[in-house]
Amino acid sequence: MTNREFQARVLGCERRLYGVAYMLLNSAADCEDAVQEALLRAWRRLPSLREEAYFETWLARIVINECKQLMRKRVRRAESPLPETLPAPPPPNPELYRALRALDARHRIVLTLKYVDGYGVAEIARILRVPQGTVASRLSRARKMLKDRLEGGDINENTPLL
Amino acid sequence: MKTPRCFNGALPPTPESFHRAVVRALQKTEEEPMKKRTVRVSIVAAVLAAILLVGTALAVGSHLGILEFLGQTGRVTPAGETPDIERPGTAVSNGKYTLTVCEGYCAGDTANILVEVARSKEPFAPGEIPFWGPSVKAGADDDLPCEHEERWIDGKIYYYFVCALPDGAAEALTLYIESPFTDEPVPVPLSKRPESASADVAAGDRTIDGAGITFDGISLSRTALDIALTLTYSVDRSAIRAPELPSPNLAYFTGGDGVYHMNPDCLAIVGDARPCPFDEIAGGMRSCSLPGCSFFTEPFSAGEVGFVFELVDAQGDVLETGGLDSGLLLEDGRYRETLLIRSEAIPESFRIRAFDCWTKYRWRDTVEVSATEIVP
Numbered sequence: 215m216t217n218r219e220f221q222a223r224v225l226g227c228e229r230r231l232y233g234v235a236y237m238l239l240n241s242a243a244d245c246e247d248a249v250q251e252a253l254l255r256a257w258r259r260l261p262s263l264r265e266e267a268y269f270e271t272w273l274a275r276i277v278i279n280e281c282k283q284l285m286r287k288r289v290r291r292a293e294s295p296l297p298e299t300l301p302a303p304p305p306p307n308p309e310l311y312r313a314l315r316a317l318d319a320r321h322r323i324v325l326t327l328k329y330v331d332g333y334g335v336a337e338i339a340r341i342l343r344v345p346q347g348t349v350a351s352r353l354s355r356a357r358k359m360l361k362d363r364l365e366g367g368d369i370n371e372n373t374p375l376l
Numbered sequence: 377m378k379t380p381r382c383f384n385g386a387l388p389p390t391p392e393s394f395h396r397a398v399v400r401a402l403q404k405t406e407e408e409p410m411k412k413r414t415v416r417v418s419i420v421a422a423v424l425a426a427i428l429l430v431g432t433a434l435a436v437g438s439h440l441g442i443l444e445f446l447g448q449t450g451r452v453t454p455a456g457e458t459p460d461i462e463r464p465g466t467a468v469s470n471g472k473y474t475l476t477v478c479e480g481y482c483a484g485d486t487a488n489i490l491v492e493v494a495r496s497k498e499p500f501a502p503g504e505i506p507f508w509g510p511s512v513k514a515g516a517d518d519d520l521p522c523e524h525e526e527r528w529i530d531g532k533i534y535y536y537f538v539c540a541l542p543d544g545a546a547e548a549l550t551l552y553i554e555s556p557f558t559d560e561p562v563p564v565p566l567s568k569r570p571e572s573a574s575a576d577v578a579a580g581d582r583t584i585d586g587a588g589i590t591f592d593g594i595s596l597s598r599t600a601l602d603i604a605l606t607l608t609y610s611v612d613r614s615a616i617r618a619p620e621l622p623s624p625n626l627a628y629f630t631g632g633d634g635v636y637h638m639n640p641d642c643l644a645i646v647g648d649a650r651p652c653p654f655d656e657i658a659g660g661m662r663s664c665s666l667p668g669c670s671f672f673t674e675p676f677s678a679g680e681v682g683f684v685f686e687l688v689d690a691q692g693d694v695l696e697t698g699g700l701d702s703g704l705l706l707e708d709g710r711y712r713e714t715l716l717i718r719s720e721a722i723p724e725s726f727r728i729r730a731f732d733c734w735t736k737y738r739w740r741d742t743v744e745v746s747a748t749e750i751v752p
Contacts, residue, residue, distance in 0.1 A: 221402045228398055232390045242388075246397035253398065257405040285556075310386040330387055348523065351684055 215266060220257060227270050230331040231277050237326040238281040238319060252280040271333070271340045278323070278341065313363040321356035324349060466562060472496055473557035475510075478534075478600050480564040482541060482549065483574065486712060487512075487520075487566055489537040490600050493557050499531020510555035512539050512564075520551065525716065527601070534601060538714050540706055569597070577745055587683065587730045587739040588615035592710065594728075594745060602716040605697075607685065607728070610710045619737035685715060686729045688741065695719060695726060 215223075224231075231252075235245040256276050263272050314322055327333045327341060338349045466477040472495065479490040491510055493500075512520045522539035541549070552561035574597035582591040593608040687695040697715045706712055725746045731738030 217406055220405065224398065224402060228395065229390050231398075232394050233387050236387060242391050242394060246394055249394070250397050250401040253401040254404060254408065257408065307386055311388075314386050326386075 215260060215263075215269075217257075220260065223269055224253060224256075224273070227273065230270070231274065233326060233330050234274055234323070235277055235281055237314065237322055237330070238278070239284065240315065244284060248280040248284050249277055252277040255280065268340060271337045274327070274331075274333075274341045309364070313360055316363055317356060317359055321352060321359055324352045325356045325360065328353060466564065468558045468562050469496070470557070470559050475553065475555060475557045475562060477553065477562065477564050480551070480566050481569040482545075482566045483569040483597070483606075485541050485545075485706060487537070487539045487541055487549070487551060488569070488599065488604075489535075489539070489551065489553070489564055491535045491537070491553060493533045493535070493555075494531070500528060500533050502528050509533075510535055510553045510557070512537050513552045513554055513561065514542070514549075515552070523714070529601075536599065536601065536716070538712070540712070574598075582743065584728070584730050584739050584741070584743060586615075586617045586619060588612040589683070589730060591728075591743065596722060599716070602718055603722055605687070605715045605717055607713045607715070608706075608710055609713070611683075619732050619739045621738050621740060683730050683732070685713065686731065686738075687715065687717065688727045688729055689723045690725060695723065 231249055232245060235248050236242070239245055239248060252273070256273050259276075263269060314325060317325070323342070324338060327338045328335070333341065335349050335353070342349065468475050474494045474496065476492040476494075477489065478492050479488065481488055489512060493510075509526065512522050514520050520539040520541075522537045524535055524537045527534045527536070539551070549566050551564045551566065553564060554561045574595055576593065576595045582594075583589060588611050589609050590612070591607060591609045593606070595606050597604050597606065685697075687697060689695055696718045725744060727741045728743040728745060729738055729741035
């Protein structure tokens, strides 16, 4: 894959990468940091990608790893998220956003990948490197949790965005 | 708002600053060459230092006779159980956290590792299990495919990993635990699981009809926390049919294009044969529009992606099992699944039941297991 092809394919999935990173980091500034680092890492490691058909899931996995690294650093150094230079625009459906944010990251990420980003179960399994059955059962559990959150009425504008 | 019509509404629009950041990163890639994979010097140094430290500690410990003491105090076992499993006893602290490798052994083509994490300042609260927990690596940047369970016990967090070893892995293999709880990866030298700590068990009919599942091996073993039932099976996709039997967990009905599960608390549905009116949300996901109904449903589709196993004792009660969501996909195409049975005693016999995790309908449980008590 040439650099030009790499760039085109990255730009083609930019929105999805943002979705994944934002759901994990909850900060537009941190998303920029994580995705920039992930893109450089992906370019350097491109020879390790065996099948170009899996480029997008491979890249999403690198972005998730980079987000995890950032979260780990925050834990180690007790850091807060980076300050926003410009506040991120509010989501069109803030109640759903809050309900998703209130889930733990493991369940939030599978719902985001499937229903926000539109990946299939097999693709999510490749991204998260877990068996497909694990993805399916996590999705099942996550939907139940989301349902409970939304129907339980414990999500409102005062619910903290974790 | 109770019913999301579109999941995309959950996310804010992508800000222009994000696009500019992506473009800046892409511009940098034009100046930077692709690299071949290399092993990070810092990791090699850390590993060498760790091996040296562990070796020295072992030599000194052996000389002073303290290894036996460490081996005993490092155990976390249910009362009355004395599992015969070797423990590396590696404990690493960075001041804030102490990570202890309680178990590390290989059994066939999988590695089993149990890690305990304690916080120095205050115990972990129940449910306080961070997403960015440990991962198992075979070397620098080389994640192993692992299933893992996390559990909170008395203020500590336990991570139990079952990892698929690569083909031809050496018996004296060392893996590494990378986590936010230690500054450097922690080496885990694997030992071979003693034969007395596991037992193959007799299984009658080794298939689950309709699920396309054929069991190649069923064995029980003790871990420091539980009794583990390990199932090795293959799946014939062409033999998968829609499951037919209701499960006690949820109420069901069949209608339209598939089998749907219902919330038994939904008064509008229970006892009423009419299907629930559904609205399409996204990606085949639908919601019931009646108040109080199960929120999401998806039709059954034949695939090996959604099995969940249950164990049922002679009285028909479902045994409490924990943990690992589903099977590891092994390199030969088979699956290996570990169910952690949370019980002090192994029942004399039980049945293995499989159900579809989307519809919760189950297949006939035709596998009867007679358990052989493993040597304590």
